[in-house]
Amino acid sequence: MNLQKYARQTSLKAIGMEGQKKLLEKTILIVGLGGTGSAAADLFSRLGVKKLIMIDRDRIEDTNIHRQILYNYSDIGSFKAETAANKVMEINPDIEVEFHNNTFDSSKINLIENADLVYDGTDNMTTRFIINDACNKFNKPWVFTSANEFYGEVKGIMPGKTSCYACYNKKPEHMPSCAVTGVINTLPVNISTFAVNIGMKIMLGENINGDLYFIDVYDIDMHPIKINKNPECRSCSKRKYDYLTPYYSNMGKSILS
Numbered sequence: 001m002n003l004q005k006y007a008r009q010t011s012l013k014a015i016g017m018e019g020q021k022k023l024l025e026k027t028i029l030i031v032g033l034g035g036t037g038s039a040a041a042d043l044f045s046r047l048g049v050k051k052l053i054m055i056d057r058d059r060i061e062d063t064n065i066h067r068q069i070l071y072n073y074s075d076i077g078s079f080k081a082e083t084a085a086n087k088v089m090e091i092n093p094d095i096e097v098e099f100h101n102n103t104f105d106s107s108k109i110n111l112i113e114n115a116d117l118v119y120d121g122t123d124n125m126t127t128r129f130i131i132n133d134a135c136n137k138f139n140k141p142w143v144f145t146s147a148n149e150f151y152g153e154v155k156g157i158m159p160g161k162t163s164c165y166a167c168y169n170k171k172p173e174h175m176p177s178c179a180v181t182g183v184i185n186t187l188p189v190n191i192s193t194f195a196v197n198i199g200m201k202i203m204l205g206e207n208i209n210g211d212l213y214f215i216d217v218y219d220i221d222m223h224p225i226k227i228n229k230n231p232e233c234r235s236c237s238k239r240k241y242d243y244l245t246p247y248y249s250n251m252g253k254s255i256l257s
């Protein structure tokens with residue numbers, strides 16, 4: 001493969017030719033192709049990886065376009081995952097793509113088993129608990145993102161090295177979606193750039209600190225919150241994977257929202 005197109009990255013000390021080759025061996029699963037997930041698909045495809053697997057059950061709506069930068073008005077009505085796959089192939093034809101126009105639930109954790117990194121672009125805690133349990137089970141790193149109003153959160157999670165999502169969240173809570181709270185269009189792009197950077201460092205083999213970064217794009221503020229490993233954590237410490245049970249398979253929108 002011609003690596004010339006990655007010249008502006010391979011000239012970076014932190015990446016180099018060796019790092020770029022590492023990235024080009026990686027498969028990333030993106031769960032949720034909304035605001036942060038679609039921007040991440042764009043960035044990962046330009047970064048240069050081996051394969052992107054994308055899953056989302058939703059179709060593109062006119063209210064998505066202001067912040068979901070991978071899509072245009074002509075895409076309204078099409079499936080997000082399928083549309084994202086087509087866009088990625090246009091951005092970087094060397095990348096393999098796989099898409100699923102479907103809900104991610106505990107019946108789909110084989111997708112995590114087949115990935116080197118998982119990117120959370122979802123908008124609900126239940127799906128994040130499923131991702132967290134599956135990543136702990138299969139020892140896969142993942143990056144959590146959330147974006148609402150003017151505020152977002154990002155955290156990298158490496159099983160066995162950092163705290164996990166269940167270390168500081170006990171159970172899924174209903175959170176008002178951005179359909180209720182609103183969301184500014186610059187937020188998902190901001191959040192995804194930090195999250196993709198964390199994912200890139202993980203893929204390059206570097207350690208991350210596992211801090212939860214709180215980002216406020218209105219007052220331009222970002223600060224890390226230390227999240228320690230919880231020795232009582234049911235997922236990463238006790239290895240009880242409650243969210244991988246059949247109850248969490250075949251999940252409809254009503255359970256997830």
Ligand SMILES: [Zn+2]
Pocket residue numbers: 163164165166167168230233234235236237
């Ligand atoms: Zn944990």
